[in-house]
Amino acid sequence: MRLTDKQCSIEDAIARIQDGATVMLGGFGVPGTPFALIRALVRHGARDLTVIKNDANEPDMGVDHLLRSGQVARLITTHLGLNGHAIDLMNKGRIKVEFNAQGILAERIRAGGAGIGGFLSDIGIGTELAEGKRMIEFGGKTHVIEPALRADVALLHAARADSFGNLAYAATARNFNPLMAMAADCVIVEAEAVLSLGALDANDIHTPGVFVDHVTELAALSEEYAVVQR
Amino acid sequence: MRLTDKQCSIEDAIARIQDGATVMLGGFGVPGTPFALIRALVRHGARDLTVIKNDANEPDMGVDHLLRSGQVARLITTHLGLNGHAIDLMNKGRIKVEFNAQGILAERIRAGGAGIGGFLSDIGIGTELAEGKRMIEFGGKTHVIEPALRADVALLHAARADSFGNLAYAATARNFNPLMAMAADCVIVEAEAVLSLGALDANDIHTPGVFVDHVTELAALSEEYAVVQR
């Protein structure tokens, strides 16, 4: 037995994304954001997208390119604090924004990846975060039902991959990437290095390649990854 | 800042377990089963235990020692196929056995570790596995509500640990161990080696030490870990 090779070009992978698609984007702030895949999605031009990402990066960076090109109809996120432009679009009604508690967003995505319909949580009860959500009494406690989240496509950034799509992330660039890898029908990964099979220790793989559909090696690291004074 | 040292003796750690406690045991078959901690629990003698483990090991091995000593009132598990003695006790009504689908048991434990109340699943609907479970319509589908599982104590086996309790498992000895590490009020780990802080790469830790309360280095590997013809 041998494992298949899932390498393809960024353009071929991104070409699969259709108008109206739901797209998950890895990353928390800069680390783990798939900047090259996002640029390709801007070039590709698919519109009316629902984007799921922890944050909206910063002005003129990552997610913000998709906002400026008018491709995003809806953003499911946790915090836009570093991108005033995104907040402005939200306040003007140009994009719909759904805020989730950060760990609840992570857990909803993981639930989608785990093939379950949702989960019971007491987070946000008594605050406006729980308003409009279905409540249930279970095990002697009140819970909200948080629905699982899945996407048509997940765009991820990994430090190292192999040709089957096994992935390893670096430091805090891991964040939402392994969760989204589980939760999309088509998982596309940009990797800083794509290694031969066996180069990653089977014990140290963060995302098993079974979850991954396409992997592409970055010719150069996106400029956004340069360390800057923030 | 520095991280605390959580090393202690097996006896001191196990002494915390009280009669009536719920105890999770890592392992799938032999790999990952905490044989030394189980032996200490037999010596300790706590009774009326609810044990949660994927399986009951084999006759005269691991869980079976606890069954023979009469310490187990209830077993939450997925499959007893390799332990006819456990099946016999079940059929005679000497222990109560609750069977879960394997992935549902894993997910219920993880849910306990994630601090959520339970989750929605369609597994087992239309079979006797779903009988008696609360059902709910959600998102246009019928689900059963699977309650989260937590334990008073989890007993785990790791290949390598550091003194803070960061853990790495070997190969398929991982199985339920990292899930149970999240889901118990007191997590006790036997490790084949306890290394100094920093010896485990921060990227390759399977269970962060924050989840772990006590870690103990095995003086010798339990005889059950010898490779035998099965």
Next chain:
Amino acid sequence: MSNANDRLAARAAREIRPGMVVNLGIGLPTRVVNHLPGDFPVCLHAENGLTGIGPTLPPDRADRNLIDAGGAYVSTIPGSAFFDSATSFAMVRSGRLDLTMLGAFEVAANGDLANWKIPGKFSPGVGGGIELAQKARRVVVLTTHTDRAGNPKLTECCTLPLTARGCVRRIFTDLAVIDVKPDGFHLIETAQGVSVAEIKEATGAPLIVSETPLPSF
């Protein structure tokens, strides 16, 4: 009998398409791997936490920490990955398993499968079987056509507790290959030297047989 089972395993191996992720259940299904070419592109999944199962190993070469879900000492191949039990079943339930091959006590003409419990006789627990049967994209069964007493295992309805409803798409037996379609069992191949009449006789439900000659295996 062993010859017949080998032939059935060899036939079932052709069910596996290049690039699939496949889980092989305990028993007959495990033998299928012996009938794949050594460099066949497939990813075998073991629900105890391994993708990329390599050949089984004798005890003197085994890794004590490396078993499949049936407890056999196995090996890795380049690109294998280890993971926990929740991640393993996340793969199964979220549709990343293209195919599973399972054993059976009974398969009904509507695709119902019973393979985990015989009340009063055999009740070791369901293990991972229920999720494999319910969630793999394609479920096929490998089984002897009749039980040891000669009773059919392919029946109108299951009498034993179900593993999953309507899940089975194809059945490989020592006598035949049978598809499960909305209108019931369809005979699509016969074992060499076995007549259609013999197969009908051994099947506990109507068998739809096309007019055209069937291939044999």
Next chain:
Amino acid sequence: MSNANDRLAARAAREIRPGMVVNLGIGLPTRVVNHLPGDFPVCLHAENGLTGIGPTLPPDRADRNLIDAGGAYVSTIPGSAFFDSATSFAMVRSGRLDLTMLGAFEVAANGDLANWKIPGKFSPGVGGGIELAQKARRVVVLTTHTDRAGNPKLTECCTLPLTARGCVRRIFTDLAVIDVKPDGFHLIETAQGVSVAEIKEATGAPLIVSETPLPSF
């Protein structure tokens, strides 16, 4: 003012007991770490996926992949671990966080906290704050006693959207340390040179003051 904030951060640092797992929110709480002895036994948690936060680093020494939840380039210490966002909040929600220090727009006398939204003015999203506030075993607030306009931030009731109900146990301000108990705010320490009358004046809810002299910080 900066002096006062340093003093408040130094006082709050004494809240951290050896061996605790602690999450320090963005802003004032982050400064607390500067007031811990270099070898103090504590595990700092960053909700973006790190336990064992080490000192912040200047850009020329930073790792581009290693930030805290506020986006600052940080470092590791021996025993640090990285993990995904679901695992990170599993730690929080399952009770493995001994203490969190948060900022506040308003804290009510019943422990209600508002710190994430000012309708019409400031609505960047709640981030991880709600789970920290609701699930850390102990929640303390670090804040200026009044807002820039001089209005009290410690009030009878919160008027802004809540982060979590009844979660705050202790408040560290530039003027005082105040405990939140079932019967309301209890003054337990005063900043040097600040009178109890001044503190009462700056507090928007009744302040319970014991007869015995209070320590100052």
